[in-house]
Amino acid sequence: MKFQNCTILAFAILCIIFTKVTCETEAVTDGTTTTTPEPPKKKTPVKDSKLCKKCSCVINDNTSLLDCSEKLAGDWFTSDEWKDLIDGDVVFKTIKLEHNNLTAIPALPPYGVENLYLAFNQIENVTLGAFQNLSELVNLDISHNKLTTKTLVPDVFQGPYSISDYKPLPKLRSLNLGYNDLHSLDADIFEHCPQLEELVLCSNPFQIINKNAEVAISGLAYLKTLDISYLEIDSLPETVLHGPRDLNTLLAAGNEFKRLPDGLEYAQNLVHLVLNENPIENLVGDNVFPEMTNLKYLSMTFMPKLYKIGPGAFSELQNLTELILSDNKFLNEIDELAFPKNVTGGPYLDYPPLEHFYLNNCNLTVLPKPLLVRWDKVKVLDLQYNPWTCDASNDYLINVLIGQVNKTSPVLARNVQCASPEGLKDVPVLRVANEHLVENPGGSxxxxxxxxxxxxxxxxxxxxxxxxxxxxxGRFRRSDSVANRALYNRTSFNEDFHI
Known part of the structure; x- marks a missing residue:
């Protein structure tokens, strides 16, 4: 009996084991699993967290912003604050940590931030791979800090680690390194962010673009915007503009260029060019713009020495729509042949289709009519604060242009005033036009x-x-009658005598 019971018990156990194995086999065969899924982690309501009480949290349909500027007092987030961020029910796409006296950037934990602003701190050191866990990072701003060429090494920007090497930061497109203490760049500094489209280097004491920096910048094949303003440089290697074939915006203000930068002819896709505050004296002879068929916007303001724009200065910029030449205190001459070019080889000259033309705050006295052919196409014309001559030499300005300006932008006609002759000094040109006050030697x-x-x-x-x-x-008429009658009578008498 005992044996019989043992046999039954053993059989039952075997059945259970068989059933379990069979079920597991079927589950594997069906491609499913019988493991009970873990319940999802409960998300932390970020809006109610301590971090959002310390910082400003803006959460709506269009924005998710965490602004901790001036809130951290020299320290990064605590472990609890990082935990609230990572486990939160909202991913902040933009995080601002400016003005916090941060001195270093540690390796940041995985997070979906897209825009990270670390400007206006005291950052001197950056941990290697500091940003490699930020797989969604698009814009990174580390400007206004204390970074040096020595501390800013290529591996700072390395991406996530793979089996054989570090991957690039996959989505980084904009990098702002302006206002630091960089004298040059490591030649391989951008090897981990080859997709960069915007690079800002302004206000670093470069003084020259050396070979390493030239290699670093020219290697950015997808670069579209380059800011090299206030680098204290007086020349620009040609290959800097030759490498980035898609470059469409170049900001080179506040440098020491005495001539137009070399290599502009290689920037064939350039659309916007800013050369403000450079000590260029004139645009004449061979110091004129090369052919740049895509350039539409050119700014040359606050030029401390610019006094003359000669023939052909802008003639190779045949698609220019906006030209800003304001605040050039010594600019007193723009040649009437500065713009035209004979494109077709026929009898007619071609001019750029200017729509916005700024000449305010210069030293111009006369504006020649032939400077442009289609003045009527200029939508904004600023001629304010120039010492205009109000006589026949400025006939077109007085009788046509000022009326056009007043019609399209009345505010821009207010401060267009005569400086000479003495009798019309400080009189608005519009009044001279309306009241026909112009002194005209020919008219005199x-x-x-x-x-x-x-x-x-x-x-x-x-x-x-x-x-x-x-x-x-009357007396004259009577004397004539008497004379006629006497003559008639004498004639009659003679005729009778002959008969």
Whole structure:
């Protein structure tokens, strides 16, 4: 009996084991699993976290912003604050940590931030791979810090680690390194962010673009915007602009260029160019713009020495729509042939289709009509604060252009004033036009001629009128009649005598 019970028990156990194995086999065969899924982690309501009480959290349909500027007092987030961020129910796409006296950037934990702003701190060191866990990072701003060439090494920007090597930061497109203490760049500094489209280097004491920096910048094949303003450089290697074939915006203000930068002809896709605050004296001879068929926007303002723009200065910029030449205190001459080019080889010249033209705060006295052919196409024309001459030499400005300006932008006509002649000094040109106050030497001669004629004609007419009133004209007529009759009678007498 005992044996029988043991046999039954063993059989039952075997059945259970068989059933379990069979079920597991079927589950594997069906491609499913019988493992009970873990319940999802409960998300932390970020809006109610301590971090959002310390910082400003903006969460709506269009924005998810965490602004901790001036809130961290020199320290990064605590472990609890990082945990609230990582486990939160909202991923902040933009995080601002500016003005916090941070001195270093540690290796940041995995997070879906897209825009990270670390400007206006005291950052001197960056941990290697500091950003490699930020797989969604698009814009990184580390400007206004204390970074040096020595501390800014290529592996700072390395991406996530793979089996054989570090991958690039997959989505990084904009990098701002402006206002640091960089004298150069490591030649391989951008090897982990080859997809960069915007690079800002402004206000670093480069003084020269050396070979390493040249290699680093020219290797960015997808670069579209380059800011090299205020680098204290007086020349630009040609290959810097030759490498980035898609470059469309170049900001090179506040440098020491005495001539137009070399290599501009290689920037064939350039659309916007800013050369403000450079000590270029003139655009004449061979110091004129090369052919740049895509350039539409050019700014050359606050040039401390620019006094003349000569023939052909802009003639190779045949698609230019906006030109800003304002605040050039010594600029007193723009040649009337600065713009035209004979593109077709025919009898007509071609001009760029300017729509916005700024000439305010210069030293211009005359604006020649032939400077442009289609002045009527210029939508905004700023001529304010120039010492304009109000005589016949400025006839087109006075009688046509100022009226056009007043019609399209009345505010821009207010401070267009005469500086000479003395009688019209400080008089608005618009008033000169409306009241016909212009002094015209040719017109004066005409008036003098008319006056002389009047002085001769009036006495003559008065004298004739007086003679008529006295009857002199009647006596003359009677004497003539008597003479005629006497002649007639004599003739008759002679005829009779012959008969």
């Amino acid at each position: 001669l005409v008036w003098i001629g008319l006056l002389v004629v009047l002085l001769i004609a009036i006495p003559t007419i008065v004298a004739a009128y007086a003679i008529k009133k006295r009857g002199c004209f």
